[in-house]
Amino acid sequence: MQHNHAFYDPTGTRYSLPTYPYRWAPGGLLTRRQLTAKGLRPGGQHIAAQIVWRKGKRVAYLYRQDLALPKRTATYAQLGAIDKALRARRTCTSCGTEQPYYIRRSLGECADCNGRWTR
Structure with a gap:
């Protein structure tokens, strides 16, 4: 080399x-x-x-x-805040359903509510 x-x-x-x-x-x-x-x-x-x-x-x-x-370890309050933020990224703004995937911010709603993702 x-x-x-x-x-x-x-x-x-x-x-x-x-x-x-x-x-x-x-x-x-x-x-x-x-x-x-x-x-x-x-x-x-x-x-x-x-x-x-x-x-x-x-x-x-x-x-x-x-x-x-x-490395520092996160406090329980920090872990709770992270969990809440990640849950919000999985929750559809239209139907309010929590999905098993992160919803694209450009769409803002789950695949069921956004007609473009349906098969």
Whole structure:
């Protein structure tokens, strides 16, 4: 596999952040997704580095794992509010029926009330 060395800037002199080609980041630096998979969050820390790939069209920011904090858990009130909001997205504005799917906001009503979805 050939790597683009144009994006190799570990000191950050060229890109103002330490920059690495795809799959070249040193250990201990993780993306938000990787932190989430480990049950962590950036926790207010600044971006430590970046990965650049696809000829500079794609960028992923990296955070230090040693400075990451555990993910917060939602309170019962927050979980209740989320449940209420998701239920509202499944409830038809015309007939008031709660559907097993999320109703498209552009239509605003369930498949039965909106004639375009019927078979």
